[in-house]
Amino acid sequence: MTATGRLVDGFGRIHTDLRISVTDRCNLRCTYCMPLEAIFKPREELLAFEEIARVAAVAAGLGVRSIRLTGGEPLLRRDLPELVRQLRRVDGIEELSLTTNGLLLAEQAADLRHAGLARLNVSLDALRADVFERIARRQGLDRVLAGLAAARQAGFEAIRINAVSIRGLTEEEIVPLAAFCRREGFHLRFIEFMPLDAEASWSAAQVLSGAEVRRILERDVGPLLPERQIDPGQPAVDYRWADGAGRVGFIDPVTSPFCDRCDRLRLTADGQFRNCLFSTTEWDVRAVLRGGGGDDEVATLLADCVAAKRAAHGIDTPGFERPARAMFQIGG
Numbered sequence: 001m002t003a004t005g006r007l008v009d010g011f012g013r014i015h016t017d018l019r020i021s022v023t024d025r026c027n028l029r030c031t032y033c034m035p036l037e038a039i040f041k042p043r044e045e046l047l048a049f050e051e052i053a054r055v056a057a058v059a060a061g062l063g064v065r066s067i068r069l070t071g072g073e074p075l076l077r078r079d080l081p082e083l084v085r086q087l088r089r090v091d092g093i094e095e096l097s098l099t100t101n102g103l104l105l106a107e108q109a110a111d112l113r114h115a116g117l118a119r120l121n122v123s124l125d126a127l128r129a130d131v132f133e134r135i136a137r138r139q140g141l142d143r144v145l146a147g148l149a150a151a152r153q154a155g156f157e158a159i160r161i162n163a164v165s166i167r168g169l170t171e172e173e174i175v176p177l178a179a180f181c182r183r184e185g186f187h188l189r190f191i192e193f194m195p196l197d198a199e200a201s202w203s204a205a206q207v208l209s210g211a212e213v214r215r216i217l218e219r220d221v222g223p224l225l226p227e228r229q230i231d232p233g234q235p236a237v238d239y240r241w242a243d244g245a246g247r248v249g250f251i252d253p254v255t256s257p258f259c260d261r262c263d264r265l266r267l268t269a270d271g272q273f274r275n276c277l278f279s280t281t282e283w284d285v286r287a288v289l290r291g292g293g294g295d296d297e298v299a300t301l302l303a304d305c306v307a308a309k310r311a312a313h314g315i316d317t318p319g320f321e322r323p324a325r326a327m328f329q330i331g332g
C-alpha cells in the first residue's frame with residue numbers, strides 16, 4: 001500500500017479489480033476445472049453476504065473499482081441478487097459483473113438485472129451437445145442457450161461468451177461459436193487452457209493457443225483487425241471482424257502472459273485473499289472478520305497480500321508449482 005492508500009505491489013502494479021467467488025459448488029463438472037466427485041466447503045466456512053460487502057467496501061477504499069462475482073457456479077448461491085444489491089451500495093465500485101455457466105440464467109437474469117448487475121460473462125465452449133457434455137460431463141447446452149436469450153431479454157447488453165480452447169477437443173467448435181456470436185451479437189473470447197484443472201491432467205500439448213485459434217478464424221470466417229486497447233489492465237487482446245460484424249478476443253495466459261499489467265486480486269468463497277490465480281499463499285480474511293478485527297486490519301491484510309505478489313505466474317518456468325486449489329475453488 002502506498003501513502004495514497006492504493007494497492008500497489010513491488011512491481012508498481014496498481015490493483016483495481018477484485019474477483020469474488022461466492023461458492024465452490026457447481027452444477028457442471030468441466031474437465032479443465034473440477035473433479036467428477038468434488039468435496040465442497042461446509043456452508044459455515046463460506047463468507048456471508050455482509051462479510052463479502054464489508055471486504056468490498058475496504059477494498060474500494062483502497063482503490064478497487066471493479067468487482068466480478070464468480071465461483072464455482074455463482075447462480076447456485078441462494079439469493080445472489082441480494083449480494084448484488086449490497087455491492088451496488090459500496091462507494092467507489094464502478095463496475096459490477098458476473099461470470100456464469102448460464103444454466104440457471106433463464107430463471108435469474110431478470111432479478112439480477114433489477115438488482116443492478118451491469119455485465120455478464122457466460123461460459124460456453126461448444127455448440128454441439130456431445131462436445132458440451134464431453135467437456136462439462138453433464139447436460140445443459142439447451143439451458144445455457146435459453147439463459148443467454150433470457151439475459152438479453154432482461155436488458156443485458158454487451159454479453160460476453162468465454163470459450164476455453166483445448167487441443168483435440170474444441171477445434172471443431174471454433175468456427176460455429178464465432179458464427180453464432182456474430183449472428184447473435186455476443187462478444188466471444190477464447191481462453192487458453194491453464195494448469196488449474198482439479199485432476200491435474202493439464203499438459204502444454206493440450207494448450208490450443210490464441211494465435212492458432214485466430215488463424216482458424218481468419219482462414220474459415222474472415223479477416224480480423226486489431227482493436228485499440230482501451231483498458232491497459234484487461235488481459236484480452238481484441239479484434240474486430242473486417243466486415244463489421246462484431247468483435248472477438250483472445251486471453252492467452254499461457255502463450256502470452258499478461259502478468260506485467262495484472263491488476264487483479266481474488267477473494268475465495270471461504271474468505272481467503274489471493275494475489276494470483278497461481279498463488280501458493282493465501283491471506284485469511286475470514287479469520288480477521290470473525291475474530292472481531294477492524295476494517296484497518298482487513299486493509300492491512302489486503303495490502304500484505306498485494307505486496308507479496310510475484311512478478312509472474314511462471315507457468316512456463318521449470319520451477320512452476322501448481323496451486324493446491326483448482327479453478328472451482330479459487331474463482332476464475
Ligand code: SAM
Pocket residue numbers: 026032033070071072073074099100101102121122123162163164191192193194195196197327328331332
Ligand atoms: N462457473 C462459472 C463459469 O463457468 O463461468 C464461473 C466460474 S469458472 C471457474 C470461470 C471461468 O474460468 C470460466 O469461463 C471457465 O471456462 C474458466 N476456466 C475454468 N478452468 C479453466 C482452466 N483450467 N483454464 C482456463 N480457463 C478456465
Ligand code: SF4
Pocket residue numbers: 026027028029030033034071072073101123327328
Ligand atoms: Fe463449474 Fe465453471 Fe468450473 Fe465449469 S468452469 S466446472 S461451470 S465452475
